[in-house]
Amino acid sequence: MPDVESVPLAQLTTLRTGGAPARLIEARSADELVATLREVWAEGEPWFVLGGGSNLFVGDEPFEGTVVRIRTSGIEELPGSHEGTVRLRVQAGHDWDALVAETVARGFAGIEAMSGIPGTVGAAPVQNVGAYGQEIVQTLVEVELLDATTGEVSTVSASDLGLGFRTSVLKHHYGSEPERPGVIVSVTLELERVGAERRPIAGDQLRGALGLEPGQAVSLRWIREHVLATRARKGMVLDAEDPDTWSAGSFFQNAIVSEAFARTLPAECPKWPLTPVLDPVTIIPLAAFDGILPPPPVVSRQVKVSAAWLIENAGLSRGFRFPRSRAGLSTKHTLALTNRGEATAAEIAELARFVQSRVQAEFGLLLQPEPVLVNVEL
Incomplete structure (x- = not known):
């Protein structure tokens, strides 16, 4: 070997x-x-x-x-499932942002808003990476998976990976084992052929992040450049000279809570329903209608809550750190725990535990770490 x-x-x-x-x-x-x-x-x-x-x-x-x-790399172009699409089979070790840059250069749309995300292609489906309204679940077709139990390689459809908000059946969540242990060998995406021309952008989240008006047309290259600039302002593009980028990205996940719990949080806390709120439709046969409508069914919905807002409003400002500690919150946003220079894992873990305790004390919610923890506990 x-x-x-x-x-x-x-x-x-x-x-x-x-x-x-x-x-x-x-x-x-x-x-x-x-x-x-x-x-x-x-x-x-x-x-x-x-x-x-x-x-x-x-x-x-x-x-x-x-x-x-x-350390594998390589992109293989394949026919798409229908006219106007293309499939790319990409080796797991290929740099993710290099793939995004290549798709933009070729005029393939679908992952341009995920520019600047560090890491490799094989890691992307494991936590269903996403940014500004795009997630890999929207373009992922299948993966080649080496099963850690059987040692066999098989092609697994995206629909069988349990892709959810920053999760999949392959992810090693803190305190638990993956539902389906294995290692991705290659990833196949299906993208749209749009070329270099400007076009209107769907998605309120991306338009809002880029300051676009509804119907305003921009090119893939324009989107990539502006996403990179936006991420750089937040310290989310790797820079050897900037300690704010010496991090694992967002250290804590945005919390997924019940609709009832979300109502206990302050009104100004950003919240995003994970399922649309629809008016229930009740159909009653005329012959059976007695003039009384039954009460609407009770639907339990999940809501995503901003972890960054919770941290800031628990009294922890950007740049917070303990005296003499070399670990600190990013000076650009509170969601990243950063290594300010030769910090030990113990120092970063101490800061992470303090953030968790402050948010839990203030809002009754225990934030969960997003990175995979190896040889370290919180």
């Missing part, structure tokens, strides 16, 4: 924490990836795969196991 010299994972993760693994392997082709993982699994040692390292929070102690770093 293609072993390489082991280095601290602080050098390979965007949060810049993590001790060295006992063994580090780089897989540069799909066949190499599959063979490597099968052998690692047969040995029975602890393991995890590493892509861009942008959604990991790794502990300070050495990892007593094997880390498989996915």
Whole structure:
């Protein structure tokens, strides 16, 4: 197997924490990836795969196991399911933003609003990445999945991945194991052929973020440039010179709560219903109508709540950190926990626990971490 010299994972993760693994392997082709993982699994040692390292929070102690770093790349263009579409099969280790840039250059629409998201293509379906109203679930067709239980590679439809808000059956949530353990080998997307011309943009969220009026026409390149600029202002585009980007992106997930609980939060707290509110329709046969309408059914809906608003309104401002700590909230927005320079995982975990405790004390809600935690607890 293609072993390489082991280095601290602080050098390979965007949060810049993590001790060295006992063994580090780089897989540069799909066949190499599959063979490597099968052998690692047969040995029975602890393991995890590493892509861009942008959604990991790794502990300070050495990892007593094997880390498989996915370095595959490549884009294969395939016919779309109908006229005006195209499919792209992309290797799991391909850089996500490089893929977005390529699709924009080719005039393929569907993922341009996700420009600037760090990480690799294979990680994107695991947490159903999204930004400004676009999510990968909208364009994902299927993945090639190496099953960690059987060691077999199969093609799995997007509909079988349980894609939801920043989740899937493949995701390792804090405190639980994936419903379907496995490693993505390749991803197939279906995009729309629109070319370089300007066109009206659907979606209130994207138009609002970019300051577009309804019906205003812009090109894919215009969208990409403005999304990158917007993310850069928030410290969400990697920059070796900017400590605000030394993070795992949004450290806490926007909370998903019941409609009843959402009503207990302040009215000014941003909330987004996850299902549309529709007027119920009741059909009663005329012969059975006695002049009395039955009460409408009680529908339990889920609501997404802004974690950034909760943090700020729990009294934690941008740039907050403990005295002498090298970990702090981003100076640009409160949702990112940042490494201000050689912070330990213990320092970042201390800050994360404090944020959780303040929000819980103020609003009765325990925020959940979004990154995968390895060798570290909150």
